[in-house]
Amino acid sequence: MSVETPQRSSEASLSNLVAAARSRDSGMFTEAEGKALLAAHGIDVPAGVHLELGQTCPDHLRDPLVVKAVSPTLVHKSDAGGVRVGVTSDELPRIENEMRVSLAEAGHELTGLLVEELAPAGHEVIVGAVRSPGIGWNVMVGLGGILVEVFEDIAFGTAPLKKPQIADMLGQLKGKKVLEGARGEIAANLPKLIDLIHRLAGPEGLLSELPEEVIEIDLNPIIVSETRAVAADARFLVGDAIPGPRTEVAAASDFGPLFNPRRVAVLGASGKKPNMANRYIRNLQDNGFTGTIIPIHPAAETIEGSPTVANLGAVDEPVDYAYIALPGSRVAEALAAGAGKLHFAQVVSSGFGEVAEGIELEAELKATVRAAGIRLIGPNxxxxxxxxxxxxxxxxxxxxxxxxxxxxxxxxxxxxxxxxxxxxxxxxxxxxxxxxxxxxxxxxxxxxxxxxxxxxxxxxxxxxxxxxxxxxxxxxxxxxxxxxxxxxxxxxxxxxxxxxxxxxxxxxxxxxxxxxxxxxxxxxxxxxxxxxxxxxxxxTLDLSKPITGDDVVLFGNGGGASVLAADALDREGKATPTFPDSIVDALEDLDVPPGNGFANPIDVPAGTLAVKGGDIAEDIVGLVLEGTELAGSPAATMITHLNVGIIQRNLGESLGDVTGRIIESVARASTASATPTQQMLVLKGDGSDETAALIDDYTKRARGLGIPVFPAFEDAAIAARAVGEQHRAVTAHAEAASHTKATAHTKATAS
The missing domain is CATH 3.40.50.261 (Succinyl-CoA synthetase domains)
Incomplete structure (x- = not known):
């Protein structure tokens, strides 16, 4: 079976491949079949041919060659001595005999040989995919060839994958620098590798066509050289069909009745012994709900002071939301009565699909609300x-x-x-x-x-x-x-x-x-x-700011605290780069007491913070933001950390609200700066109730200025990572949408 001139597989041919794999003990496509399938989808594979035992090698294959054993029971060929690399065509008879013996010793029967041209020298990469129920194909890329499970330098994505997403997966690999040619090694052709993965896992790739019975794929190794990315081995495993993502989508709902309910029904409250549903009614009353509360009960006249209705069908006007706390076996019947009357039902009852014996009960509930035109939240x-x-x-x-x-x-x-x-x-x-x-x-x-x-x-x-x-x-x-x-x-x-x-x-x-x-x-x-x-x-922050950098500036009192803060940021992938000399010089020219560190982190003693009653912070922050802008590396985030106990204990009696003025100064400097920067604040206490009360007040004031406040550096570091990641995600999505819109407009204009 040649793998040189394949044709794109039809649904029928794929079914035949699956049937053939099921007939083998290995449950796999043969490697020749797998490679023909890859080649049909434009994925580079070595030129090769499947030979029956005793056949000679065709003349068109050039030495050196790779010879691989074919056996219906063989999975890991190398382990059974079923692979020879760098051989010549005249060595095939000897190799065939050796493989027959080595496979027999491992409990397998040699039935043929796959003979291929040796791929160009390059880096070994693994690309694979495995189906997960309800998810589809999880796609993996990594380094290591046979050592992939030792090094586990891998990254995953879920198909379909776009080329930028594939490039991002490669960027997660610790060994990417090796692929790029570190220390004089071969530089892998990464665009070729990205294209190969895209042809496999892209929106119109091979994975999208495979039957649900194909459940695992390994292309290991892929040899990525300076000019090619070649799938040197291909393994396709067949098994029981694994269902893909849920495609059933409910009709688009107006969630207005859920987020602005005016009439709320409660099912399950008792007229005699208060229970969970009774407590829910009391919560509504105590929380100041101004709409109508309708307890549903077949016998009681009132519950928690509100008149009851016998069932949902007897309600005189539509109900926006119903809270259901009935025994699971009674829920479907109770909701059936609400057909045409109820928008949303939240079933807090358990005993449904979360336990094996409740699966049928949940299916009945789903069918009931669907027939009644009710949207269901829950159950459980x-x-x-x-x-x-x-x-x-x-x-x-x-x-x-x-x-x-x-x-x-x-x-x-x-x-x-x-x-x-x-x-x-x-x-x-x-x-x-x-x-x-x-x-x-x-x-x-x-x-x-x-x-x-x-x-x-x-x-x-x-x-x-x-x-x-x-x-x-x-x-x-x-x-x-x-x-x-x-x-x-x-x-x-x-x-x-x-x-x-x-x-x-x-x-x-x-x-x-x-x-x-x-x-x-x-x-x-x-x-x-x-x-x-x-x-x-x-x-809290204004995320519309056009942040361009990703670095962090630390400013506050306490050198050791700054070191811990920088460590916390580093763990979250955030850098605190040293300022250029121009910024340090400008800061040192300020009229402040000695003992400051201005290189980033900016470490200043309480005496410096006392200058201008705390307003010196406006000068410091202003110079930093202006300087980073001129240096061409604007900081995305500035974290000011203040030991409130030390500052107010040492300075409060003589200078008053120093901490408050520092916070306001930081906010003013940030607002006045041409450099868009997200400001965050860490306020540290000393364990006293007095300082805790001060921190509560400062926290409210800072949040009123649009500055989020955290009790520890670790919290601020998490926040800084989140802000950076989400700014990039929102910006990238907007740019992609704009590009798609522009492309569609261009096509429409051209047509």
């Missing part, structure tokens, strides 16, 4: 919080309306998000716990938030890679983009599974979550505290 969740509507499932909820919207798979964590977020300075637009998301999905809510002018920042807590993949595709397809932060549960290595390919063995959750986040332009964080820090910064 806690509720929806909307600040402006005073709608919340949380007692004493934080209700200051804001621009941050959060979607959470976990109900319990959504309570923590509200509490910790509010304490961190976040004003929420909404927090929705979606539980099993049997109907309304995280991706659909993300799309709604992207279209909602009241929402500026989106937060996600997700535990499912399937849901994350849906969100990724939603963000890629959306015409607009907003900052998105993701806290992911289940990021351990346990997500990888036993696999026949290197790719499958390495495709663990701990690698896929970061890959999904990077590809979607989402900031991924590790803890609830980090989640709150990132959302606080993104919701």
């Amino acid at each position: 969740c806690l509720g929806t919080h909307v600040s402006a509507a005073h709608l919340s499932f949380v007692p004493e909820a934080p209700l200051t309306p804001g621009s941050t919207a959060v979607i959470s798979q976990s109900g319990g964590l959504s309570v923590d998000i509200l509490r910790v977020g509010a304490a961190s300075g976040i004003d929420f637009h909404s927090v929705i716990s979606i539980g099993n998301s049997a109907d309304v999905s995280a991706a659909e809510l993300v799309r709604a938030h992207l279209d909602n002018d009241e929402v500026e920042v989106i937060g996600l807590y997700l535990e499912s890679l399937v849901i994350a993949a849906e969100v990724l595709r939603t963000l890629e397809a959306a015409p607009t983009r907003k900052p998105v932060v993701l806290l992911a549960g289940g990021r351990t290595a346990g997500g990888s599974r036993a696999a026949s390919s290197h790719t499958g063995a390495l495709a663990g959750n701990h690698r896929l979550w970061p890959a999904f986040a990077r590809q979607a332009g989402i900031t991924l964080v590790d803890s609830l505290s980090d989640f709150a820090s990132a959302l606080h910064a993104l919701s």
Whole structure:
């Protein structure tokens, strides 16, 4: 079987390949079949031929050659002595005999030989793909050839992949400098490698055509030389069909009734013994909900002071939102009565698809709400919080309306998000716990938030890679983009599974979550505290500033503190480069006491901060921002850190509100500067109640000036990373949309 002049495979020929693979113990395409398939899609493979035993090598193949054993049971050819490199055609008879013996010793039967021309010398790269249920193809690129699982220098993405995304994957590799020709080595032709991966995993690539029974692919190694990227080996594994991404999309919904409900029904409250639903009604009353509360109950006349209605069908006017806390077996019947009356139902009841015995019950529930024209949130969740509507499932909820919207798979964590977020300075637009998301999905809510002018920042807590993949595709397809932060549960290595390919063995959750986040332009964080820090910064700062740099300036009192701050920033990939001499000289010309460090970090003692009663900060910040602009490397972020206890204890009695004037001076200097810079503040205490009260006051004042405030450097470092990543993501999305629009206009004009 020649691999030199293949034709693009039809659906029928692919089915034949799958059937043939199933008949083999290995469950694989032969290497010749796999390479013919690659070549048909424009992927470079060595010139070669499949020989039956005893056949001679055709004259058109040039020495040196690579000879590979063919056997229906053989997976790892090298381990069984089934590969010879750099041989000549007249050596084939001897090699055939040697391979017959070595394979027999390993328990395999030699049935043929694949003979190919040796690829040009170059770097060994692995490219592979493995299917995941509900996600599709996870694509891997890495270095190492047979040592890929030793070095694990790899990066993942999910198909379809665009060329810039593939280039970004290569940029994640620690060994990219090796590919680029470090220390006099061959410089790999990276555009050829990117093109190869694009032909495999791009929007119209080979992966998009393969039947669902093809579940793993390894191209290992790909030899990337100065002129070519050649797939020297190809392994296609067949197994049970793995379903791809969910393509069923609910009809577009108007989420207005959910985010601005005026009539709320509650199902499950008791007229005798207060329960979860009764507490929910009390929350609405205590939180100041001004709409109509309608308890649904077949017997009681009133519940929590509100008159009841026997069932949803008996409600006289449409209901925007219903909170359902009935036993799972009664939910579908209760909602069926709301056909034509109810917009959104949030089922907090459990016992549905999250447990095996509830799968059929959830299917019944989905069918019921679909027939009734009701949108379902949940089941197995806690509720929806909307600040402006005073709608919340949380007692004493934080209700200051804001621009941050959060979607959470976990109900319990959504309570923590509200509490910790509010304490961190976040004003929420909404927090929705979606539980099993049997109907309304995280991706659909993300799309709604992207279209909602009241929402500026989106937060996600997700535990499912399937849901994350849906969100990724939603963000890629959306015409607009907003900052998105993701806290992911289940990021351990346990997500990888036993696999026949290197790719499958390495495709663990701990690698896929970061890959999904990077590809979607989402900031991924590790803890609830980090989640709150990132959302606080993104919701406080003016993200429309045209930031061009990515460096950080540190300014404050305490040399050791500055060192720790620089370390925290470095861990988040943020640099604090030393200022050029021109900036240092300008700062040293200021009329301040000695003992300052002006090179970045800017370390100044309390005595310097006392100059002009604290207003010296305006001079320092102004000179820095002007100097970095002139130096051509403007800083994207400036973090001012102040030890409030030391400053006010040493200076407060004689100079008054020094800390407050420093904060105001930083804000004035930043506003006046031609260099757009995001300002952040770290306020440190000394453990005393008096200082804590001061910090609370300064925090409110700083946030009123548009400066996010953090208690520790680590929090500010996370925030700085998030701001940089999201500025790039939003900007790149806008540029791509503009390019697409311009291209479409050009084509329309030409036609």
